[in-house]
Amino acid sequence: MRITLINPNTSRAMTAKIAAAAREVAGPGVEIAAVCPETGPAAIESHVDEAFAAVAIVRLIEDDIAAGGSDAYVIACFGDPGLDAARELVDVPVIGIAEAAMHVATLSGRHFAVVTTLSRTLGRARDLLARYGMGEACVSLVGSGIPVLDLEDTASTSFERIAALAADEVAAGADVIVLGCAGMTDLCHALTARVGVPVVDGVGAAVGLAATMVRMRVGTSKRDEYAPPPRAAVTV
Structure with a gap:
């Protein structure tokens, strides 16, 4: 295949x-x-x-x-x-990857939150939630303020910023965190360990x-x- x-x-x-x-x-x-x-x-x-x-x-x-x-x-x-x-x-x-991540998130928990890159992309994410019928399952969309290309730098502070936002969403009631950028894919497992709920990477x-x-x-x-x-x- x-x-x-x-x-x-x-x-x-x-x-x-x-x-x-x-x-x-x-x-x-x-x-x-x-x-x-x-x-x-x-x-x-x-x-x-x-x-x-x-x-x-x-x-x-x-x-x-x-x-x-x-x-x-x-x-x-x-x-x-x-x-x-x-x-x-x-x-x-x-x-x-957005459609896939949202569907997998709903199989993992009742409610999910999306942590993404720039806040200007949140409108598009809301459009996709509506299209995919995920409006009730998604409790929050959060822009981290991290540009996409900053995610290429493994020594950057991106992980800590994303982890903090994800932890806040878990505290607010999210059962699952969806990563809103393909560039976050390598952070998935470490974030799961940090925040204590499943973190879904859309690429996987x-x-x-x-x-x-x-x-x-x-x-x-x-x-x-x-x-x-x-x-x-x-x-x-």
Whole structure:
């Protein structure tokens, strides 16, 4: 089984980090192919960045299809950019890390809180909660004020800041913490130990769900909305 993990920003360091996390949960017989675009935003932190990210995701999936394709695709950005477009392109599973993390969180506890990066991304997170039917399960969305690229620095104070916010949300009633950025993936286990409740990383959640769907032979429905787009493939 081959799962292509798409980091839609151009950070190769972050791509390598999320690939390592994905391989931890993928299990035997699963190849993780981690890719990122050559050009575009270095981090996805605005609606403009997400627009560029969606285009990059379409391009990377079309390139992968031309090279033989994969058994599943994971979009490793918490805004789940380009998710619907990606699902139009293939009949295999396509999983966004926000959707995956939220679903896994609801299987782990009744209520979850999301700790993410910049507060300007909280509007997009609220949109996704509504879309995925998670509004009642999510008790809080918190922006840490940490830029995405600061998460590349393992010597930074990011862990302590995120841990403190997560602990506050647990004290306020969250049963589970969801990490709202793929760049936080390497903090997951240490945070679980620190705050005393399950901490869900969307990269691991998405890869686990994608692999399970492949084994179950459940792909993306081609009825109606996610049918192939009514045009020939184009270069974007």
